[in-house]
Amino acid sequence: MNERILVTGAGGYIGSVLVPLLLDRGYHVKAVDTYGRGDTSLASCCINPLFEPHRGDARDESFMKPLIQQSEIIIPLAALVGAPLCSRDPIGAATTNRDAVQMIVKHLGHEQRLIYPNTNSGYGVGDSGVECTEETPLRPISIYGSTKCDAERSVLDSGNGVTLRLATVFGMSPRMRLDLLVNDFTYRAVTDRAVVVFEGHFKRNYIHIRDVAIAFLHAIEHYSSMRGNAYNVGLSNANLSKLELCGVIKTLVPRFVFLEAPIGEDPDKRDYVVSNSKIERTGFQPTISLTAGIRELLRGYNLINNARYSNV
Numbered sequence: 001m002n003e004r005i006l007v008t009g010a011g012g013y014i015g016s017v018l019v020p021l022l023l024d025r026g027y028h029v030k031a032v033d034t035y036g037r038g039d040t041s042l043a044s045c046c047i048n049p050l051f052e053p054h055r056g057d058a059r060d061e062s063f064m065k066p067l068i069q070q071s072e073i074i075i076p077l078a079a080l081v082g083a084p085l086c087s088r089d090p091i092g093a094a095t096t097n098r099d100a101v102q103m104i105v106k107h108l109g110h111e112q113r114l115i116y117p118n119t120n121s122g123y124g125v126g127d128s129g130v131e132c133t134e135e136t137p138l139r140p141i142s143i144y145g146s147t148k149c150d151a152e153r154s155v156l157d158s159g160n161g162v163t164l165r166l167a168t169v170f171g172m173s174p175r176m177r178l179d180l181l182v183n184d185f186t187y188r189a190v191t192d193r194a195v196v197v198f199e200g201h202f203k204r205n206y207i208h209i210r211d212v213a214i215a216f217l218h219a220i221e222h223y224s225s226m227r228g229n230a231y232n233v234g235l236s237n238a239n240l241s242k243l244e245l246c247g248v249i250k251t252l253v254p255r256f257v258f259l260e261a262p263i264g265e266d267p268d269k270r271d272y273v274v275s276n277s278k279i280e281r282t283g284f285q286p287t288i289s290l291t292a293g294i295r296e297l298l299r300g301y302n303l304i305n306n307a308r309y310s311n312v
Contacts, residue, residue: 074112
C-alpha cells in the first residue's frame with residue numbers, strides 16, 4: 001500500500017513543487033488547500049490516481065481530524081508567509097501558523113510522522129561573525145517569526161516530529177511568488193533594471209525551492225534518525241548580504257544597477273549567518289546553486305507579465 005501523506009497549503013509556492021515530487025515517488029497525497037485564488041498550480045497532478053485534493057481550511061478541526069487520522073505522514077505547509085502579510089493579519093497569522101499546527105500535534109499518533117517547515121528568520125538578529133546553529137536561541141522579531149517558532153516548539157515538545165528551518169527560498173514555481181528576496185531582486189533587474197537597497201549589509205541565507213522539496217523527502221527517508229530535532233536548510237555558500245546578492249545578479253544581468261539608500265530603513269530587520277552542517281551530516285546536500293537559480297528565474301520571467309492593472 002502506498003503511504004499516505006497529508007500536505008496542507010498544497011497549492012502554494014512550495015506545495016506546488018513538492019506535491020508532484022511526492023507523487024512521482026509513489027506516495028498517496030492528500031492535498032489540502034482553500035484553492036481560493038482560482039489558480040491551477042496542481043492541475044497537472046489530477047491525472048495521477050494517487051492525488052487526492054481536498055478543498056478546505058487547515059484551521060478547521062472537524063475537517064482536518066479525519067484527514068490526519070488517515071495519513072502516515074503530515075507536512076503542514078499552510079501558513080501566512082512573510083513579516084508584512086502577518087503584520088496586516090495578525091489573527092490569521094496566529095491561527096494558521098501556530099494554532100493549526102498545534103491542532104495537528106494534538107491529533108497525531110505515535111506511529112505517524114510530522115515534518116514541519118519553520119523559517120530561519122526565527123534567529124532574528126544574529127551576533128556579528130557568529131553562525132546560527134540549531135542550538136542558537138530563537139529570537140524572532142516579527143509576528144511571522146514568532147508564530148512559526150511557537151509552532152515548532154509544539155512539534156519538538158511532542159517528541160514526534162522533525163522541523164526544517166528553511167532559508168529564504170528562491171526559484172520558479174507553478175504558484176509563483178515575486179516577493180521573496182532573490183525572486184524580487186532578479187525580477188527588478190529584468191523589468192526595472194535597477195533597485196534601491198535599504199540596509200544592504202543585512203545578511204540572509206538562501207535555498208532553491210526544489211532543494212526544499214528534496215529536504216522534505218530526505219526527512220521522510222531518514223525520519224527515525226532525525227526525529228525530535230530541528231535542522232537548518234540552506235546553501236552553505238550563500239550567506240550573503242543584500243548588496244552581495246545584487247552583485248551576483250549583476251554578473252548575469254550586466255545592465256542591472258543597484259544603489260544603497262543613504263537614508264531610510266528596511267522594516268524587516270533580520271540579519272544573520274546560518275550554519276547548515278547539521279543536516280549536511282545526515283547526508284543532505286543541496287544541488288542547485290544561487291547562480292543556477294537566478295538563471296532559471298531569468299528564463300522564467302520571460303513567461304510572466306505582472307501587469308495586472310495596466311493596459312500592457
